[in-house]
Amino acid sequence: MAAHLSHLTVRRRAAYLGFDLCAVIPIGEAPHADFFDAWIAAGRAGEMTYLERNRNRRRFPALLAEPGTPPFETLVVLGVDYHQFDLPVALRDDPSRGIVASYAWGNDYHEIIRPLLYDLDATIRHLSGRTTHGKCLVDTGPVLERDWAAAAGLGFTGKNCCTIRPGAGSWLLLAVLLVPEQLADERMEWDTETAAQPTSVRGTCGRCARCLVACPTAAFAGPYDLDPLRCISYWTIESRGIVPRALRPHFGNRIFGCDICQEVCPYNRRRPERAPLLAGLHAHQSRIAAPLLDGFQPENPYWLDPVAFSEHFARSPIKRARRAGMLRNVCIALGNWASRLAIDALQQALVDEDPLPRAHAAWALGRIQSTTRAEQIRPILERALGVEADERVGDEMRLALRGET
Ligand code: SF4
Numbered sequence: 001m002a003a004h005l006s007h008l009t010v011r012r013r014a015a016y017l018g019f020d021l022c023a024v025i026p027i028g029e030a031p032h033a034d035f036f037d038a039w040i041a042a043g044r045a046g047e048m049t050y051l052e053r054n055r056n057r058r059r060f061p062a063l064l065a066e067p068g069t070p071p072f073e074t075l076v077v078l079g080v081d082y083h084q085f086d087l088p089v090a091l092r093d094d095p096s097r098g099i100v101a102s103y104a105w106g107n108d109y110h111e112i113i114r115p116l117l118y119d120l121d122a123t124i125r126h127l128s129g130r131t132t133h134g135k136c137l138v139d140t141g142p143v144l145e146r147d148w149a150a151a152a153g154l155g156f157t158g159k160n161c162c163t164i165r166p167g168a169g170s171w172l173l174l175a176v177l178l179v180p181e182q183l184a185d186e187r188m189e190w191d192t193e194t195a196a197q198p199t200s201v202r203g204t205c206g207r208c209a210r211c212l213v214a215c216p217t218a219a220f221a222g223p224y225d226l227d228p229l230r231c232i233s234y235w236t237i238e239s240r241g242i243v244p245r246a247l248r249p250h251f252g253n254r255i256f257g258c259d260i261c262q263e264v265c266p267y268n269r270r271r272p273e274r275a276p277l278l279a280g281l282h283a284h285q286s287r288i289a290a291p292l293l294d295g296f297q298p299e300n301p302y303w304l305d306p307v308a309f310s311e312h313f314a315r316s317p318i319k320r321a322r323r324a325g326m327l328r329n330v331c332i333a334l335g336n337w338a339s340r341l342a343i344d345a346l347q348q349a350l351v352d353e354d355p356l357p358r359a360h361a362a363w364a365l366g367r368i369q370s371t372t373r374a375e376q377i378r379p380i381l382e383r384a385l386g387v388e389a390d391e392r393v394g395d396e397m398r399l400a401l402r403g404e405t
Pocket residue numbers: 214215216217218219220226230231232233257258259260261262
């Protein structure tokens with residue numbers, strides 16, 4: 001049985017399952033574990049406290065094996081190219097629409113990719129005779145996927161901290177499977193001592209710095225050094241908190257994630273329209289750049305009503321940000337649009353059961369008042385302030401009334 005198992009078998013099965021990229025690499029020490037530890041120590045993780053756990057296992061993924069099971073020897077790194085098309089500029093820059101990061105145009109990739117990893121592990125188990133399970137991780141475990149993707153030769157890490165594959169770009173979802181079999185790709189000249197990049201993929205940012213310059217919130221402390229606490233993706237997806245007031249105007253119309261530092265990358269230029277191999281990732285038209293006000297309509301108030309939200313975003317990664325978080329993001333985008341057309345919607349958000357959207361609705365109404373001088377906004381804010389119990393929301397309302405936005 002074992003004679004049929006090789007890295008080629010694994011790669012062929014991965015291709016059959018719908019992965020665009022697959023490489024195997026012997027497990028050692030994560031090449032940039034020191035950098036990651038320093039990044040954590042600098043307080044970059046913010047509310048992502050889970051990143052602070054399992055430091056040793058992140059450095060040595062072989063330690064992820066369950067007690068009593070064989071140690072992991074091989075890391076299978078998989079990539080899914082999710083590029084579909086570039087958003088037309090007129091749509092992307094329309095302030096009345098909410099732009100969603102392109103990885104979230106289809107269904108949740110975690111749910112799509114995880115069963116495929118189980119299948120790949122089952123294939124390896126079948127061929128090796130193993131009775132224990134491998135470790136299947138889709139963005140959820142203590143593994144530095146981009147580090148291993150670079151070490152395995154799938155691409156290089158760009159200054160925007162994304163994995164870039166020359167010829168294909170950076171629209172890649174990464175996943176890893178850890179197994180106890182030795183499956184190293186002997187054709188790759190990977191140096192296990194220095195973790196040097198194999199010769200199969202070469203690439204570099206060179207002197208380019210477009211992503212660093214284009215970031216609207218100045219989230220890059222430097223090349224390869226992204227500060228999530230300034231990043232639109234962090235605030236609109238990961239954070240459950242109030243967005244710093246100074247950052248809000250720079251979010252524009254991005255309501256879930258942000259692709260700007262990838263959109264400007266020359267490696268992503270002129271990629272033809274395509275459909276991802278995994279059908280579940282195909283875009284739902286209503287999730288790309290829907291009008292911001294759509295989710296306030298009485299027939300489907302998905303920004304206001306938890307049931308409507310769950311139904312509208314069934315199987316979408318947008319669920320991760322939760323309804324209150326998404327309504328917060330939408331309020332920021334409405335404030336940046338600063339149109340009188342948004343007043344009714346914001347008035348509804350201002351009485352939401354959750355203080356998070358209430359705080360940002362107040363800010364947005366203040367922005368509209370400052371921009372349009374709409375007279376009905378002051379009484380709306382005054383009435384809401386009169387019954388507001390949350391101190392931070394009250395502060396936002398007072399600032400809005402004073403025209404401080
Ligand atoms: S995702 Fe957006 S906000 Fe975050 S670093 Fe990239 S360009 Fe900046």
